[in-house]
Amino acid sequence: MIRRMIAIAAKEFRHITRDWQTLMVVLILPLLMMFLFGYALTMDLIEVPVLIEDPVPGEESSRIAASIDATTMFRIAGNVTVASDAEDIFKRYHVKAIFRFPPHFSRDLRRSGHGGAPVQVLIDGSDPNVGTILRNAVEPLVLKATLDVMHIRQPAIVTVDHRVLYNQEQRSALYFVPGLMAIILLMISALLTSLAITREKELGTLEQLLVSPLRRSEIVVGKILPYIVLAAIDGTLILLVGYALFGVRVAGSILFLAAASVVYIFTSLAIGLLVSTVAKKQQQAMLIVLPATLLPTIILSGFIFPLASFPLALRCISAMVPATYFLQIIRGVILKGVGLAELWQPLAVLGGMGLFLVAVSVKKFKVRL
Amino acid sequence: MAAVEVTDLHKKFDGVTALNGVSFSVNEGTLFGLIGADGAGKTTLLRILVTLISADRGSAVVLGNNVVTHLAAIRRQVGYMPQRFSLYQDLSVRENLLFFADVFGVAATERNSRMERLLSFSRLGPFQNRRAGHLSGGMKQKLALSCALIHTPRLLILDEPTTGVDPVSRNEFWEILFELKRGGITILVSTPYMDEAHLCDRLLLLHKGASMRTGAPAELLSTYPLALYKITGSSGSLTVLPETPLPRGVALMYPAAGALHAAVRDTIEPQLLLSQVKSFVPAAEAIETAEPTIEDLFFYLLSEKEAA
Numbered sequence: 104m105i106r107r108m109i110a111i112a113a114k115e116f117r118h119i120t121r122d123w124q125t126l127m128v129v130l131i132l133p134l135l136m137m138f139l140f141g142y143a144l145t146m147d148l149i150e151v152p153v154l155i156e157d158p159v160p161g162e163e164s165s166r167i168a169a170s171i172d173a174t175t176m177f178r179i180a181g182n183v184t185v186a187s188d189a190e191d192i193f194k195r196y197h198v199k200a201i202f203r204f205p206p207h208f209s210r211d212l213r214r215s216g217h218g219g220a221p222v223q224v225l226i227d228g229s230d231p232n233v234g235t236i237l238r239n240a241v242e243p244l245v246l247k248a249t250l251d252v253m254h255i256r257q258p259a260i261v262t263v264d265h266r267v268l269y270n271q272e273q274r275s276a277l278y279f280v281p282g283l284m285a286i287i288l289l290m291i292s293a294l295l296t297s298l299a300i301t302r303e304k305e306l307g308t309l310e311q312l313l314v315s316p317l318r319r320s321e322i323v324v325g326k327i328l329p330y331i332v333l334a335a336i337d338g339t340l341i342l343l344v345g346y347a348l349f350g351v352r353v354a355g356s357i358l359f360l361a362a363a364s365v366v367y368i369f370t371s372l373a374i375g376l377l378v379s380t381v382a383k384k385q386q387q388a389m390l391i392v393l394p395a396t397l398l399p400t401i402i403l404s405g406f407i408f409p410l411a412s413f414p415l416a417l418r419c420i421s422a423m424v425p426a427t428y429f430l431q432i433i434r435g436v437i438l439k440g441v442g443l444a445e446l447w448q449p450l451a452v453l454g455g456m457g458l459f460l461v462a463v464s465v466k467k468f469k470v471r472l
Numbered sequence: 473m474a475a476v477e478v479t480d481l482h483k484k485f486d487g488v489t490a491l492n493g494v495s496f497s498v499n500e501g502t503l504f505g506l507i508g509a510d511g512a513g514k515t516t517l518l519r520i521l522v523t524l525i526s527a528d529r530g531s532a533v534v535l536g537n538n539v540v541t542h543l544a545a546i547r548r549q550v551g552y553m554p555q556r557f558s559l560y561q562d563l564s565v566r567e568n569l570l571f572f573a574d575v576f577g578v579a580a581t582e583r584n585s586r587m588e589r590l591l592s593f594s595r596l597g598p599f600q601n602r603r604a605g606h607l608s609g610g611m612k613q614k615l616a617l618s619c620a621l622i623h624t625p626r627l628l629i630l631d632e633p634t635t636g637v638d639p640v641s642r643n644e645f646w647e648i649l650f651e652l653k654r655g656g657i658t659i660l661v662s663t664p665y666m667d668e669a670h671l672c673d674r675l676l677l678l679h680k681g682a683s684m685r686t687g688a689p690a691e692l693l694s695t696y697p698l699a700l701y702k703i704t705g706s707s708g709s710l711t712v713l714p715e716t717p718l719p720r721g722v723a724l725m726y727p728a729a730g731a732l733h734a735a736v737r738d739t740i741e742p743q744l745l746l747s748q749v750k751s752f753v754p755a756a757e758a759i760e761t762a763e764p765t766i767e768d769l770f771f772y773l774l775s776e777k778e779a780a
Binding site: 106107109110111113114117118121122306307308309310311312313314315316317 | 522523524544547548550552554556557558559560561562563567571572574575576577619
C-alpha cells in the first residue's frame with residue numbers, strides 16, 4: 104500500500120522536475136507577486152504632488168508650506184498666488200491636492216477668536232483610496248504645522264493617545280505577505296493538483312492506472328503528496344523574501360505557522376482534487392479552479408476588504424472560503440505572535456474542510472472510465 | 473477451462489448501441505482475435521472485460537471472476553494494453569517499467585531480473601533511458617506490451633496493438649505474441665486488419681456490436697459458399713470500381729490487395745467474366761481462381777446481412 108503510494112508520488116515528482124516551464128512558474132510567480140506588492144503596489148503614499156495657493160505669502164504661510172513639503176507624503180509641485188480654476192488644475196496637472204491660504208492668513212491667525220483661520224484644501228477624489236488617505240492626513244498636518252509656527256502647545260483638554268498594536272508603523276508588507284501566502288499556496292495547490300489528475304485523463308494514462316490493483320486512495324494521495332512539498336517550498340520562499348527584503352518577522356512560532364500552512368495546503372489540494380473529479384480536460388479544470396479560488400480568496404477572505412464591511416450574505420460565503428481562516432491564523436502568528444491556544448478554531452475549520460473535500464473526492468473518483 | 477466467458481453482452485452509450493448481444497469464449501492458452509472495422513464495438517467489449525466500463529446486460533467472466541463483482545482479482549491477473557498509447561511520455565522506458573512494477577507490487581528481488589528479461593525480449597534494451605515520447609510507433613507499442621507484462625499476467629488483453637505501426641514492426645509484434653503464447657499466456661487481441669486474422673487460433677468477427685461468426689480461421693473459411701476469382705491489372709493495382717451493375721452471376725465485387733475480387737454464386741466461364749469486367753475496368757487483364765481470406769468472408773457476411 105505504502106509502496107504503491109510512493110511509486111505514484113515518485114512518478115509525479117519526475118513529471119514536475121521534467122516540466123521545467125511549469126516549475127519555473129511555480130517558483131518565480133511568488134517572487135514576482137511579492138515584488139509587485141512590495142514595491143509597485145504599495146499603499147503607502149509617497150511624495151504626492153500638491154499646489155499651494157497663497158495670494159499674500161507671509162512668514163507663517165510659508166513656514167506651514169515648508170513643513171508640508173517636509174513630510175514624506177507631500178511634495179510641493181508649485182506655488183501660485185491665484186488658482187482661479189481648481190478643476191482645471193486637477194484635470195491638466197498631476198496635482199492631487201491644493202492648499203489655499205486666504206489673503207489675510209497672518210491676520211486671521213492672530214484673531215483666532217472667530218473660529219480660527221480658514222485654510223481650504225481641495226482634494227482630487229477621482230481615486231477614492233488616495234482621496235481618503237489625503238483627507239485624513241491634511242487636517243492634523245496643517246493644525247500641527249500652524250501650532251508649531253505660532254509656538255503654541257496643543258491645548259491639553261483631551262489627549263487621544265492612539266497606538267496601533269501589532270503593526271506600529273502600519274507597513275503594508277505586514278499586510279500583503281500573509282495575504283500573498285494565502286493566495287499563492289491556494290493557487291499552486293489547487294491548480295496544479297487539478298491539472299495533474301485531469302492530465303492523466305486527457306492523455307489516457309488514467310486508463311492504465313485504473314486497470315492496475317491501485318486503490319483510489321493510493322492514486323489520490325500519491326498524486327497530491329508532491330504538491331504539498333512544492334507548495335511548502337513556495338511558502339518558505341515567501342516568508343524568506345518577506346523577511347529579507349521587507350523585514351517581516353514572524354512574531355510567533357514558525358513551527359506552528361508551518362504546521363498550519365500544511366493544513367491550509369491540504370485543504371487547497373482537496374479543492375483541486377474535487378475539481379479534477381468533475382473536469383475531463385486540463386483547460387476545463389483551469390477554468391473552474393481559477394475563478395473558484397482566486398476571486399473569493401482575494402475579495403472575500405478579508406485580504407483586501409475588511410470582513411466587517413460585508414453584508415450578511417457575503418459573510419456567509421466568506422465563511423466558506425479557506426483563506427478566511429488561514430488569514431486569521433497567519434496574521435495571528437506573524438503579527439500577534441499567538442499560537443495553537445488562540446487559533447485552534449480556524450485551524451480546526453480548515454482541517455475539517457480539507458478532510459471533507461478529500462472524502463468527497465475519493466468517493467467521487469471513479470474506478471471505471 | 474475458459475479464460476474468458478462472455479454471454480449476451482449489451483452496451484449502449486447515450487442511446488447508441490455499441491454491443492448488441494455478443495457471446496463467445498476464449499480457451500486458456502490460445503491466441504484469440506477480435507476482428508472488426510472501426511466502430512464495431514471492439515474497444516467497448518475489451519474495456520468491459522478489463523472492468524473499465526460496465527455492461528448494461530449480459531455477463532462476462534474473466535479467469536473465473538465476474539467483471540461486476542470481482543474487479544480487484546481481475547485487475548491483478550490481467551495485462552491490458554489500451555488502444556491509445558497510455559504510458560508516461562516524459563518518463564524513460566526504464567522508469568515506465570519500474571513504475572508499473574511498483575504499482576503491480578512486483579517483489580523488489582524479482583523486479584530487476586524481470587525488467588531485464590522484458591527489455592531483451594522486446595529489444596528495447598538499448599533504448600531503456602530514452603523518454604517514451606521519443607520512441608517510434610513500433611517501439612512504443614512494444615514498451616506498452618512490456619508494461620502490461622511486468623506482473624506476469626495470466627491473460628493479456630490488447631486493443632489494436634498494431635494499428636498505426638509500420639509493417640515490419642507489426643510482424644515483429646506478432647512474433648512476440650507467438651512467443652508469449654508458447655509461454656502459456658492466453659491472449660485476446662483486437663485488430664481492424666483482416667490480414668492479421670489468420671495469425672490467431674480462433675476469431676470473433678464483430679460487426680455493429682454483434683458477433684457474425686466465431687471459430688478457427690480455417691473452420692470459418694470452409695463455410696465460404698462462393699467461388700472466388702481474382703482479377704489483376706496490366707500495370708499497377710486495380711483499386712477503383714465504378715458504380716455499375718455487376719455482371720450476371722457475380723454476387724460481390726470489391727478491390728482487395730491491389731486486385732479485384734469477384735465472388736460468384738454458380739460456376740462461370742472465367743474468360744467471359746474477364747471480358748465483362750473489361751468493359752467497365754479497361755485495365756483488367758488476367759483472371760484466376762483465388763482462395764478466400766477472412767476479408768472475403770467478411771465481405772460476404774456483410775452482404776448477407778444487408779440482404780436480410
